[in-house]
Amino acid sequence: MNEFGGNWTENKIEILIEYAKAYLTIMNINASKYNWDLLYFDGFAGSGQIQGDDNTSTTIVGAARRILEIKDPRSFDLYYFVEKEKRYADILRHKTIPFYPNKKIHVVNEDCNVKIESLSRFLSNNGKRFKALAYIDPCGMQLNWKSLQTLEKHSVDVWILVPTGMGVNRLLKNDGNISDAYSSKLEQFLGMSRQEIFSFFYKESQVLTLFGEETITTKEQNAIDKSAELYKERLKTLFKFVSEPYVLKNKMNSVMFHFFMASNNKNALRIANQIIKKYNNLNY
Numbered sequence: 257m258n259e260f261g262g263n264w265t266e267n268k269i270e271i272l273i274e275y276a277k278a279y280l281t282i283m284n285i286n287a288s289k290y291n292w293d294l295l296y297f298d299g300f301a302g303s304g305q306i307q308g309d310d311n312t313s314t315t316i317v318g319a320a321r322r323i324l325e326i327k328d329p330r331s332f333d334l335y336y337f338v339e340k341e342k343r344y345a346d347i348l349r350h351k352t353i354p355f356y357p358n359k360k361i362h363v364v365n366e367d368c369n370v371k372i373e374s375l376s377r378f379l380s381n382n383g384k385r386f387k388a389l390a391y392i393d394p395c396g397m398q399l400n401w402k403s404l405q406t407l408e409k410h411s412v413d414v415w416i417l418v419p420t421g422m423g424v425n426r427l428l429k430n431d432g433n434i435s436d437a438y439s440s441k442l443e444q445f446l447g448m449s450r451q452e453i454f455s456f457f458y459k460e461s462q463v464l465t466l467f468g469e470e471t472i473t474t475k476e477q478n479a480i481d482k483s484a485e486l487y488k489e490r491l492k493t494l495f496k497f498v499s500e501p502y503v504l505k506n507k508m509n510s511v512m513f514h515f516f517m518a519s520n521n522k523n524a525l526r527i528a529n530q531i532i533k534k535y536n537n538l539n540y
C-alpha cells in the first residue's frame with residue numbers, strides 16, 4: 257500500500273475526480289460528434305489503496321480506483337495505469353481488472369518516463385482519434401523533463417504534482433555547493449543546465465573581508481515559491497495554458513508540493529482554476 261500524506265492526499269484526489277467528471281461531461285458531447293475516444297493515463301498509479309501514516313488503520317481509496325468508479329456521464333474508453341513497483345502493480349491489477357469487466361484496463365509495471373514517451377507516440381500514430389487526461393502523481397522527482405516534453409502539442413490535459421518543497425528546494429543547498437548527483441537530478445527534472453539553475457536560484461556578490469574581496473553566494477529566500485513559478489514557466493513552453501497551483505502543505509504548514517494542470521484547451525484551464533481555487537480556500 258502507498259503511504260498517506262494527510263489531508264492534501266485526499267484533496268489532491270478530490271480535485272482530480274472533480275476535474276475528470278467535468279472533462280467527461282464536456283467530452284461526452286464532443287466524443288460522439290467528432291468520433292473521439294477518451295484515454296485516461298496514470299503515470300504513478302500506486303496499488304489502488306493508500307495507507308495512513310499515523311499508526312491507525314486509516315486507508316483511502318487511491319486515484320486509480322476512484323477514476324474507474326466514474327460512469328456518469330460516461331467512462332473513459334481506455335485506462336492505462338503505470339506503476340514501477342511490481343508488487344503495487346500486481347495489487348492494482350487484482351483490485352481493478354476483475355471488478356470492471358466492461359472497462360478496458362491496462363496495468364503496466366514500468367517507469368513512467370518510458371510510458372509517457374509511448375503515450376506520445378500512440379497519440380501521434382494509431383491513437384490519433386484519442387483525447388487524453390493524464391495524472392502524474394510522483395512522490396519525488398521521478399518525472400524527467402524530456403519525457404514531459406514529448407507531450408507538447410498533444411490533446412492531453414495533464415495534472416502534475418511538482419515536488420517543490422519536498423524535492424527541488426531540498427537539493428538547492430544554502431551555500432550553492434550542490435553535488436554533481438543533486439545537480440544532475442535538478443537538470444533532469446527541470447530540463448535546464450546547471451548554470452541556468454544556479455543563476456535562477458542564487459545571487460553572487462563581492463564583499464570586502466579582512467582577507468580581501470570574497471564572493472558570497474546567497475540562495476533565493478523563497479526558493480519553494482520560486483521553483484513553483486519556474487516549473488509553471490517551463491510548462492508554458494509545452495502547453496498553451498497552465499493553471500494556478502493547488503498548494504500542498506504538511507502538518508507543520510510547510511509547502512511540500514504544487515499541483516498544476518496543463519492543457520492546450522482554454523476551457524480546461526478555466527475549469528481547473530475554479531476547482532483549485534475552491535480547494536486552496538479550504539487550506540486557510
Ligand SMILES: C[S@@+](CC[C@H](N)C(=O)[O-])C[C@H]1O[C@@H](n2cnc3c(N)ncnc32)[C@H](O)[C@@H]1O
Nearest residue numbers: 300301302318319339340341367368393395398
Ligand atoms: C504518490 S504514489 C501514487 C499514489 C496514487 N496516485 C494513488 O492515488 O493511489 C507514487 C507511486 O509511484 C511509484 N513510482 C515511483 N517511481 C516511479 C516511476 N519512475 N515510474 C512509475 N511509478 C513510479 C511508487 O511506487 C508509488 O506507488
